[in-house]
Amino acid sequence: MSVGAPRGLASSGQKPITEMLHPLSAAEEPLPPVPDVSDRGDKESGLTNGTPPVEASSPACTSLLINRLQLEENLEADARDLYISTETKDLFVTVDDPKKHVSTMETYITYRVSTKTTRVEFDLPEYCVRRRYQDFDWLRIKLEDSQPTHLIPPLPEKFVMKGVVDRFSEEFVETRMKALDKFLKRVADHPVLSFNPHLNSFLSVKDLNKRQGLALLTKVGESVKQVAGGYKLRARPPEFCAMGEYLDTFSQKLGTIDRIAQRILKEQSEYLTELRDYGSVYTSWAGSEDELRRPLEAVAGSVSTCCGAGDDLSENMSQDFLPVLREYVLYIESMKNVLRKRDQSQAEYEGRLEAAVLRRQEDKTPMPVEVEKCQDKVECFNADLKADWERWQSNKRQDFRQLLTGMADKNIHYYEKCQAAWESLVTLLQEKQSEDKGIETN
Amino acid sequence: MADSGCSEDVAVIGNTDITSEESDSINNTMAESQTDLLRKMEINVAEAEKRTGKNTVNMQETYTVYLIETRAVEAVTEGGLPPAPDSLWRRYSEFELLRTYLLVTYPYIVVPPLPEKRAEFVWHKLSADNLDPDFVERRRVGLENFLLRVASHPVLSSDKIFFFFLTEEKNWREEVLETGFQDKADSRLKSLSAMYRVKNPDKRFTALKQYSDELNTVISQLLRVRARVADRLYGVYKVHGNYGRVFSEWSAIENEMGDGLQSAGHHMDTYAASIDDILEEEEHYADQLKEYLFYTDAVRSVCRKHDLIQYELEMVAQDLASKKQQKEELSTGTVRIFSLKGMTSKLFGQESPEQKESRLAALEQSIQEGEAAVKDKVSECQDFVRAAWDDVERFKEQKDRDLREALISYAIMQISMCKKGIQVWSNAKECFNKM
Numbered sequence: 071m072s073v074g075a076p077r078g079l080a081s082s083g084q085k086p087i088t089e090m091l092h093p094l095s096a097a098e099e100p101l102p103p104v105p106d107v108s109d110r111g112d113k114e115s116g117l118t119n120g121t122p123p124v125e126a127s128s129p130a131c132t133s134l135l136i137n138r139l140q141l142e143e144n145l146e147a148d149a150r151d152l153y154i155s156t157e158t159k160d161l162f163v164t165v166d167d168p169k170k171h172v173s174t175m176e177t178y179i180t181y182r183v184s185t186k187t188t189r190v191e192f193d194l195p196e197y198c199v200r201r202r203y204q205d206f207d208w209l210r211i212k213l214e215d216s217q218p219t220h221l222i223p224p225l226p227e228k229f230v231m232k233g234v235v236d237r238f239s240e241e242f243v244e245t246r247m248k249a250l251d252k253f254l255k256r257v258a259d260h261p262v263l264s265f266n267p268h269l270n271s272f273l274s275v276k277d278l279n280k281r282q283g284l285a286l287l288t289k290v291g292e293s294v295k296q297v298a299g300g301y302k303l304r305a306r307p308p309e310f311c312a313m314g315e316y317l318d319t320f321s322q323k324l325g326t327i328d329r330i331a332q333r334i335l336k337e338q339s340e341y342l343t344e345l346r347d348y349g350s351v352y353t354s355w356a357g358s359e360d361e362l363r364r365p366l367e368a369v370a371g372s373v374s375t376c377c378g379a380g381d382d383l384s385e386n387m388s389q390d391f392l393p394v395l396r397e398y399v400l401y402i403e404s405m406k407n408v409l410r411k412r413d414q415s416q417a418e419y420e421g422r423l424e425a426a427v428l429r430r431q432e433d434k435t436p437m438p439v440e441v442e443k444c445q446d447k448v449e450c451f452n453a454d455l456k457a458d459w460e461r462w463q464s465n466k467r468q469d470f471r472q473l474l475t476g477m478a479d480k481n482i483h484y485y486e487k488c489q490a491a492w493e494s495l496v497t498l499l500q501e502k503q504s505e506d507k508g509i510e511t512n
Numbered sequence: 513m514a515d516s517g518c519s520e521d522v523a524v525i526g527n528t529d530i531t532s533e534e535s536d537s538i539n540n541t542m543a544e545s546q547t548d549l550l551r552k553m554e555i556n557v558a559e560a561e562k563r564t565g566k567n568t569v570n571m572q573e574t575y576t577v578y579l580i581e582t583r584a585v586e587a588v589t590e591g592g593l594p595p596a597p598d599s600l601w602r603r604y605s606e607f608e609l610l611r612t613y614l615l616v617t618y619p620y621i622v623v624p625p626l627p628e629k630r631a632e633f634v635w636h637k638l639s640a641d642n643l644d645p646d647f648v649e650r651r652r653v654g655l656e657n658f659l660l661r662v663a664s665h666p667v668l669s670s671d672k673i674f675f676f677f678l679t680e681e682k683n684w685r686e687e688v689l690e691t692g693f694q695d696k697a698d699s700r701l702k703s704l705s706a707m708y709r710v711k712n713p714d715k716r717f718t719a720l721k722q723y724s725d726e727l728n729t730v731i732s733q734l735l736r737v738r739a740r741v742a743d744r745l746y747g748v749y750k751v752h753g754n755y756g757r758v759f760s761e762w763s764a765i766e767n768e769m770g771d772g773l774q775s776a777g778h779h780m781d782t783y784a785a786s787i788d789d790i791l792e793e794e795e796h797y798a799d800q801l802k803e804y805l806f807y808t809d810a811v812r813s814v815c816r817k818h819d820l821i822q823y824e825l826e827m828v829a830q831d832l833a834s835k836k837q838q839k840e841e842l843s844t845g846t847v848r849i850f851s852l853k854g855m856t857s858k859l860f861g862q863e864s865p866e867q868k869e870s871r872l873a874a875l876e877q878s879i880q881e882g883e884a885a886v887k888d889k890v891s892e893c894q895d896f897v898r899a900a901w902d903d904v905e906r907f908k909e910q911k912d913r914d915l916r917e918a919l920i921s922y923a924i925m926q927i928s929m930c931k932k933g934i935q936v937w938s939n940a941k942e943c944f945n946k947m
Contacts, residue, residue, distance in 0.1 A: 316765055319765050320762070320765060323758055323761060323762040323765075326754075326758045326761075327755070327758055330751060330752075330754045330755055330758065333751050333754075334748060334751050334752065337744060337747040337748040337751055338748050340744050340747075341741065341744035341745055341747070341748055344737060344740045344741045344743075344744050345741055345744075347737050347740075348734075348737045348738060348741050351730060351733050351734045351737055352734070354730060354733075355727075355730040355731075355734065358723060358726045358727065358730065361912040361916075362912055362915055362916065365915075365916055365919050366919075369919055369922075369923075372923070372926075467768060467769055467947065470769070470947065471769075471772075471944060471945065471947045474776070474940075474944040474947070475941050475944045475945055478937045478938070478940050478941035478944055479941065481933070481937040482933075482934050482937045482938060482941070484933075485930040485931075485933040485934045485937070486930070486934060488926070488930045489926075489927055489930035489931065489934070492923045492924075492926040492927045492930065493923075493927055495919075495923045496920055496923045496924060496927070499916060499919060499920050499923070500920065502916075503916065503920075
């Protein structure tokens with residue numbers, strides 16, 4: 071494996087893969103400067119860090135190889151757990167510590183991105199850099215471009231959605247930060263994406279600004295490519311049709327759940343408003359009573375405690391529950407995009423194949439290499455996609471289990487707090503009663 | 513609480529529905545104040561039935577009648593079982609007639625109120641229709657409560673008309689009217705509606721009136737807000753039902769997650785449905801509050817009756833004072849108070865000594881009558897104040913006891929609601945965990 075570049079690092083846990091690589095590997099084929107669908111970034115070019123991304127196309131598709139590797143080495147691992155297991159996890163990332171920056175041109179928030187790693191691809195075992203949303207966006211675009219066959223986790227919305235939301239409010243920043251943390255963790259946990267050189271730069275380089283310029287170029291390249299595509303897909307394999315349908319329905323259901331949750335929040339807020347009024351009536355009643363003063367004040371107290379518990383529940387819904395739900399909708403969109411790209415590459419292959427077959431029939435021209443390359447591309451794409459799909463499904467299951475049990479937990483806590491408040495009231499009132507009875511019988 | 517102070521001798525047959533806890537506690541506090549009547553008799557409003565018939569303007573109407581059952585306390589048949597109770601049917605208007613009679617006959621007593629005629633302070637889901645079975649049921653409980661309150665009152669329980677109300681179906685109406693209470697009813701109306709200034713109000717009654725007004729205001733407010741709270745809570749619970757449907761739809765496209773989602777969805781449906789019972793139960797708390805809301809009207813009318821007597825006393829006292837003044841002027845010849853006779857005699861000449869003598873005698877007579885009237889009125893006032901204040905003290909203690917009980921049972925209801933909530937969400941959480 072070529073490791074000539076100054077920052078090139080021998081791949082650590084990937085030796086077996088590299089040894090299994092097809093002879094037609096990195097640096098053999100000159101490629102056009104504008105990245106196209108045939109990019110094969112990942113492992114191979116990861117090893118040639120520092121040089122401009124020389125993407126090699128290789129028929130040995132990484133996902134197939136990974137799968138084989140896992141089957142051979144991790145025979146006992148859960149078949150669905152296709153992420154790097156925590157024991158072998160060697161890259162830890164965290165996003166925290168939001169800070170506001172005010173400059174003459176603009177005001178923005180940066181977050182601290184901390185990295186701990188034992189990977190040899192990194193110079194140091196620890197990094198600490200500050201990044202803003204723009205930088206995350208840059209990373210995402212680079213990943214999308216360099217790993218077109220893989221599902222890139224989504225970022226939280228760039229622009230705020232509803233009406234006028236304060237971009238610098240604590241809640242907004244907190245929610246966004248959690249989403250950015252999730253994004254980065256998902257990338258770092260991905261067996262392929264985590265070795266992407268752009269990720270490396272993102273995590274380690276002090277000043278990312280110079281790289282921003284490329285973002286524009288790649289975006290342009292992307293759209294040019296899509297316009298130039300224009301191939302029509304004949305028959306999508308059923309498994310990908312099923313994926314597409316699933317994603318559509320799932321997206322719909324999530325949208326419904328979002329609306330329900332919002333409605334609950336609204337009803338709850340109105341309920342809490344009335345409940346606060348209710349409590350204050352008890353307080354004013356207590357003012358005109360003697361014997362009943364303390365009991366009535368105690369009732370007002372219990373009601374007030376319930377209001378507080380209700381506020382906590384609502385806050386949790388809007389801070390933790392809804393954002394995660396919405397992020398999944400974005401995730402679904404990303405997945406759909408990947409499916410579309412897969413369709414594109416299949417269509418291209420079929421188109422070229424048809425053209426080549428026709429020409430061969432006419433003048434016995436042999437099958438051009440491009441056609442074979444297209445075929446390989448499609449197969450790789452399909453394999454990568456399927457692997458990512460499994461990973462995504464497994465993650466989705468875990469994420470939703472966590473999300474929903476979390477929601478149930480919060481509701482349980484809410485009721486527990488309320489129950490405690492009313493129970494202490496009963497104790498108080500009954501104590502007073504037996505006191506009075508004692509006085510009477512005496 | 514339900515068990516303390518319960519005497520075995522008077523096991524009042526309460527109703528066996530969810531209200532039993534609340535009415536038991538009220539029944540028990542009434543059982544503590546044992547009257548002769550309750551010692552002898554068990555009273556119970558057992559059922560409600562719809563009837564149709566012609567009313568006073570000969571039109572068909574549908575109304576509800578309530579079955580009043582009474583049974584001698586220690587009666588036991590040969591089989592060792594209690595005998596069948598005596599029973600009769602009464603409609604709401606007859607209860608109203610009884611109460612008006614009591615109000616007029618015992619103006620110094622805080623007469624227990626009837627349950628509301630029409631449903632008020634309702635939250636939207638609850639029907640405001642008088643023929644709605646839930647309303648009828650709550651009214652039945654309220655009417656029984658009314659009878660028990662009267663039966664346990666130290667003064668009211670020995671009233672004959674009340675006794676006949678419980679025991680004589682047919683002739684009761686005539687008997688009530690025969691008491692002639694209607695005449696007194698007019699004066700009572702006067703006392704309630706008239707505006708007059710009392711020169712020396714009894715401070716205790718002024719304070720009581722103020723308290724009663726405050727209580728009325730605050731309980732009305734409480735009932736209004738409570739209805740709004742109930743409305744909102746209903747909304748929160750019901751929207752969760754939508755989760756049930758969407759989880760079910762979602763589970764259809766899932767493999768491993770499907771079962772967990774589906775079962776969790778069922779729990780969400782259960783959660784949404786549970787609010788109906790919860791709020792129905794809370795209506796009993798509202799009913800307890802309403803009883804005391806209506807009680808404030810009874811308190812106010814005692815205060816106003818007192819005002820009237822006080823006013824009448826002041827009037828006769830004033831009248832007496834003015835006559836005495838006149839007599840003094842007549843005998844000494846000085847005119848300090850304007851009188852028509854005095855004026856005319858000034859204008860048309862002095863009267864003869866005989867005329868003066870006869871006028872003096874008439875005045876003397878009038879003064880004596882006036883003094884007797886004042887004495888009567890003072891005595892009436894004192895009796896009224898003594899009896900009224902006794903009953904007000906009794907009422908205050910009852911109120912404090914009952915309302916504290918009501919608050920406790922309200923808190924217990926809330927605890928039960930929380931426990932249900934915890935149960936449902938724990939079940940759902942288990943399902944989510946299995947996803």
